[in-house]
Amino acid sequence: MSDNSASLSNESVQSLIDMHEHPAVLIDRGYHIVAANRAYRNVYGVKSEQLIGRHCYEVSHHRDSPCHLHGEDCPHQQVFARSEIQRVVHTHFDAKGRPEYVGIKGYPVTLPNGETCLGESIQRLAPPDELDCEEMRMVGRSRPLLHAIDQLSRAAASPAPVLLTGESGVGKELAARYLHDRGPRRSGPFVAVDCTTLPEGLFESEMFGHEVGAFTGCVGRKIGLFEGARNGTLFLDEIGEIPLAMQAKLLRALETGTFRRVGGREILHADIRFVAATNQDMKNAVATGRFREDLYYRIACVTIALPSLRERRADIPLLVEALLARINAANGRHARLSESAWTRIMRHDFPGNVRELRNILQRAAALCHGQTIEPEDLGLEEEAAPAAQAMAQDRDGRERRQLETLAERYRGNRRAMADALGVSERTLYRRLGRHGLTTRETGT
Numbered sequence: 001m002s003d004n005s006a007s008l009s010n011e012s013v014q015s016l017i018d019m020h021e022h023p024a025v026l027i028d029r030g031y032h033i034v035a036a037n038r039a040y041r042n043v044y045g046v047k048s049e050q051l052i053g054r055h056c057y058e059v060s061h062h063r064d065s066p067c068h069l070h071g072e073d074c075p076h077q078q079v080f081a082r083s084e085i086q087r088v089v090h091t092h093f094d095a096k097g098r099p100e101y102v103g104i105k106g107y108p109v110t111l112p113n114g115e116t117c118l119g120e121s122i123q124r125l126a127p128p129d130e131l132d133c134e135e136m137r138m139v140g141r142s143r144p145l146l147h148a149i150d151q152l153s154r155a156a157a158s159p160a161p162v163l164l165t166g167e168s169g170v171g172k173e174l175a176a177r178y179l180h181d182r183g184p185r186r187s188g189p190f191v192a193v194d195c196t197t198l199p200e201g202l203f204e205s206e207m208f209g210h211e212v213g214a215f216t217g218c219v220g221r222k223i224g225l226f227e228g229a230r231n232g233t234l235f236l237d238e239i240g241e242i243p244l245a246m247q248a249k250l251l252r253a254l255e256t257g258t259f260r261r262v263g264g265r266e267i268l269h270a271d272i273r274f275v276a277a278t279n280q281d282m283k284n285a286v287a288t289g290r291f292r293e294d295l296y297y298r299i300a301c302v303t304i305a306l307p308s309l310r311e312r313r314a315d316i317p318l319l320v321e322a323l324l325a326r327i328n329a330a331n332g333r334h335a336r337l338s339e340s341a342w343t344r345i346m347r348h349d350f351p352g353n354v355r356e357l358r359n360i361l362q363r364a365a366a367l368c369h370g371q372t373i374e375p376e377d378l379g380l381e382e383e384a385a386p387a388a389q390a391m392a393q394d395r396d397g398r399e400r401r402q403l404e405t406l407a408e409r410y411r412g413n414r415r416a417m418a419d420a421l422g423v424s425e426r427t428l429y430r431r432l433g434r435h436g437l438t439t440r441e442t443g444t
Helices: 010-020 038-042 056-061 075-082 143-156 174-184 200-208 244-256 281-288 294-301 311-329 340-345 353-367 387-409 414-421 423-432
Strands: 024-027 033-036 088-094 099-110 116-126 160-167 190-194 233-238 275-280 302-306
Touching: 010 024, 010 033, 024 038, 033 099, 033 294, 056 088, 056 353, 075 088, 075 099, 075 116, 088 143, 099 143, 116 353, 143 174, 143 311, 160 174, 174 190, 174 233, 174 275, 200 244, 233 311, 244 294, 294 302, 302 353, 311 340, 340 423
Parallel strands: 160 275, 160 302, 190 233, 233 275
Antiparallel strands: 024 033, 024 116, 088 099, 099 116
16 A cells, blocks of 8 residues: 555545545545545444455455455446446445445545545445344345346335346345335235245135125135235236236226225225236247236336356355354254365256255255265255266366466465355366366465
């Protein structure tokens, strides 16, 4: 760090960044923090002397190299190269060492001595305590996941309907809860329904409710899902399964905000935030007449695609850690994966995504001998030859190319390579040996 950089933490610089309402820091070209505002110090529970002169990626991300080397978008290089404002989503560690999602606005700042620094204003999108739901929490640092978090955060403040797309098991209800919890109706109810569980004959009654005597055997008034979500969020999962005959009634309710209970005459009103999800190709469903075009455009005002687990393999170790912690807490155990089990998990394609990963770990934790989960405990079938052999060879080739690319990018630094892969250095060393590759020791 230069002498000029070391002298920047003065009253004028401090006053400059203390004007920010959100946590903010100033960073020099060498990634050193040269000043932090009062909001940053208060939110993250640190003093100036604990920050000044340290690398930003060390403090904020618990890494030993810049974030762009680990696949994350980083405003540092772009701001210094182009002198333009950059906005990105990052993982950041809070005062208790827990990861959280933050939006960062990076911009060039000219200091009184003429030196240019990167100014970063940090907005907390999802503190750790807000990421939990009944079964899981949003976990990961991969670029596809951070991109989805960014889109969800932008959409949350809007009243516009949101359509979440993605394969089964990617966490669409969790994303819907995120939209609700970050939106203006967070104090209202969150009502979720799986459309595949609603029989066509009862769909209207379940959605809008019914009055006494509305049909044979009806002995009481029922409040429907639409009414139950008043001033909150109504989430319809697998909306593509709604019977075609019922789609017109749903469209009218969404368009007007009004509805009637089955067997009733009173026109009711419900102000709701509408979120839907599907694993289908909805445009194809419209083209083939299985879904109304006008309803599709009504619900797909904002469409957000959630990445599959295959698209964010780097998050698997973090997900396994989080899932096992929850499973172990429920079972009163301390199960962990062996190295060979880790290898098997990382090679699996996960057609069922995070839900499948959770079920695999639950089964393995229940059936393993002692506290160590071995490959046979995972219950993953080996692919049949010769297709499996061809797939294995293809995976090996991709793995070798990936290792060679990382070795070149990080100049053979094993720790940086292991961090980028989300594995231990021991696991990385074994993989390198399997492909006949060598690197220098960590830190040399």
